[in-house]
Amino acid sequence: MPQEYKLILRQTDEPGYTPDLECYLRHGGYESLKKALALQPRTLPDGKSQTPQQFIRQEVMTSGLRGRGGAGFSCGLKWSFVDRKSGKPIYLICNADESEPGTFKDRQIIYKDPHQLIEGMIISCFANDVHLAYIYIRGEMPDGAKLLNRCLQEARAKHFLGKNILGSGYDLEIYVHRGAGAYICGEETGLIESLEGKRPYPRIKPPYFPAVLGLWMCPTIVNNVETLCNVKHIVAMGGAEFAKLGTPNNTGTRIVSLSGHVKKPGYYEIEVGRVTIGELIHDPAFGGGLRPGRSLKAVIPGGSSAKVFKAGEKFNLKGKEVAMLDLPYDFDSLIQAGSMSGSSAIIVLDDSTDIVEALANIAEFYAHESCGQCTPCREGSLWMSKALHRLSHGEGRAQDADYLLKIADNIPGGRTICAFGEACAWPVQSFVAKFKDEFVAKGAADEARRAKEHSLPAAPRLLAAAQH
Amino acid sequence: MNAAHIEPLPNPLRNQPGFTVPPALEADLDELITHYPVKRAASLMVLHAIQEHFGWISQEAVEWTARKLELQPINVYEIVTFYPMLRQQPMGKYQIKVCRTLSCALGGAYELHKHFCEQLGLDARAHGPQTTKDGKFTVEFVECLASCGTAPVMMVNDEFHQGVSHAKADELVAKCK
Ligand SMILES: Cc1cc2nc3c(=O)[nH]c(=O)nc-3n(C[C@H](O)[C@H](O)[C@H](O)COP(=O)(O)O)c2cc1C
C-alpha cells in the first residue's frame, strides 16, 4: 500500500497546530539548532580537524539532499562551490517565490509551519558562515510575508536570531523581501537582481554563478523553502539516516502538489521514488482517481515547464520497459523518461481536456512572464502564444503544429541567458509532438470552415471589385 | 537643433499633486532601508509600502523614492514598469485578481472571471485590469497563485480565497462596502 511519509509536514496538519513559536517549541522546535550550535570541532581519522560548520556541510552531502526548487541539484555540492576564500561576506537567500504553475508546496510550509523554515535557514546559514540572509517571498503572499516577519521577531526575542545566538557567539540576521508578481524572480539570478532593487533580468552563467558572484557580487547560496527545511531534519537525524529515506540518489521526502482532474487534489508528502505517478493519481491515499466516467489523457509531471506525458506512454528505463503510470516519482526516473519532476507538481488532464487549449493556456503564461532580455525567448514565447491563441479560437491552420515546433526548437539549447528558454519550449515541443494529430486536425478544421465561409460570398464580391 | 522641437517621449507615469510622505510612513521606510547594506536593494520594499499607503505609484512617488535611495528616477521607473503588482494609476478600492493559469482554468477560472465581469458591468474580453466607473472594483486575471489544488483561486486585495464558486464570488462582492 503506497502511503504518505510525513517528515516536513509531520505536524502541520495536526488538529490544533498553529504557526506560532510556542506551538513550534512544544513540538521540539529549535532543538536541531541547539544541537548544531553545540557541535564541537573534531579530529577526523586522517588527523585533519573539522569545524562544526564543515561537519554540517558534510552531513548535508552525505544525506544526498537534492534541491526541491526545480533543478534537483545536490545541495551539498552547491554549498561546496561557495567561494570561502574571497574574504567577501557570504549571503543566503531562501527562494520562496513559488510561482511554477501547479506548485503549492512551499505555501503549506510558509503559512503553517514558518518556524521550521526559519530553523532550517538559521542552521544552513550557520553551516555556511552566513551573517545576513533573506527570504524572497512572492508578492502575492502578503499574509505569508507578515507571518514570517512576526515569526522572525519571535525568534529574535528568544535569541534564536540576532547577535550571539543562544550564547554561541554566532550572529545572524534574516529579513523578508517581497517580490511583485513576476515569475522570473524565481530564477535564482533573476531573484538576486530583483533583491538588489533592479529589474529581475537573469544573469548569464558563467561567470555569474551565485556561489561566487551572487548578491552584490558576493558568494551567495540560493535554496528553495523545502530544501532548507530538510537541512533541519538532516541535522536532527544525521545525514546517513536521512539518506535511508527515499531511494538511492533520490533521498528524503518530497511534497507533491497534485492538481487538475483528480478527485482529491492536494499536497502529499512521499518518500522520493517510493510511490508511482499512477499511485499518486489513482490511490485513495492520494488523488483518489479521476472523476467518474473519465479516462486519463495526459500528465504534466513537474510543474508547467515539464514535458508532458501522454496516457499509455511507455519508457525504456535502464533496459526495462516501464509504463508511464508505473514510473516511480523521483528525480532520475522522470529524467530518463524524458521529462522532469521539477517542482514536484503534477497536473492531471482527463479526456475532457482540449489539449490545444491547455497548451495555449500554458503558452500564455510564458509569453507574459518572459523577462525580454533574449530575443529567442521574448519573441518565441509570444509567437507560440499567438499561434496557439489563433488555433484555440477558430483561426488556426493545419501547418500551425509544425510552425509551433519550429519556433520551440529554436529557443532552448544555449540560445538564452536562463533556463526559462527551456521552460517555455518544453511544453510546446512535447504537447505538439505527442498530440500532433489533434493540433493538425484542429487547424485543418478551421481552414475548412473558413474556406466554406469565404468561398461563396467572397468570390462574387472580389469579381465585382476587379471589374471596377 | 533646437531642443524645443523634440517631442517628449510619452510618460506612462501620472502626476499626484501635493504628494507628501507622512512622517510615520517615512520612519517605516527608513527602518526598511536598514535591512540592506546597499540602499538600492530596498526599492521594491519601499515601493510596496508607498503603494500600500497611496494605492498607486505616481511620478512624484518615483522621484521621491529615487531621492530617498540616492538613485536616478530611471532606476525606480524601470522597476515600476516591470512588475505587474506595481500600479501606475489608481485602481479600484477592491482589486479582484482571478488566477487564470492551467489548474485554475481547468477548475473554472475563466467562468469565474466572466461572472465577476458580468456582475460588475465590465468587459470580460478586454485586456488587462478593468475598473468599474465608480472606482470601486478592479477585476483582472493573474498568473498561478500557488494554490492550484484548490482551484479556482483568487484574491480580493490582500485576502486570498480558494475553491471559489459563483455563489461564493457573489458573497465576496457583497462584502465589499
Ligand atoms: C524560470 C525559472 C523559475 C524558477 N522558479 C523557482 C521558484 O519559484 N522557486 C524555487 O524555489 N526555484 C525556482 N527556480 C529554480 C531556481 O533557479 C533555483 O534553482 C532554486 O531556487 C535553487 O534551490 P534548490 O537548489 O534548493 O532547489 C526557477 C528556475 C527557473 C529557470
Ligand code: SF4
Ligand atoms: S531566457 Fe527568457 S526569461 Fe531568461 S533571461 Fe532570456 S528572455 Fe529572460
Ligand code: FES
Ligand atoms: S493555477 Fe491557479 S493557483 Fe496555480
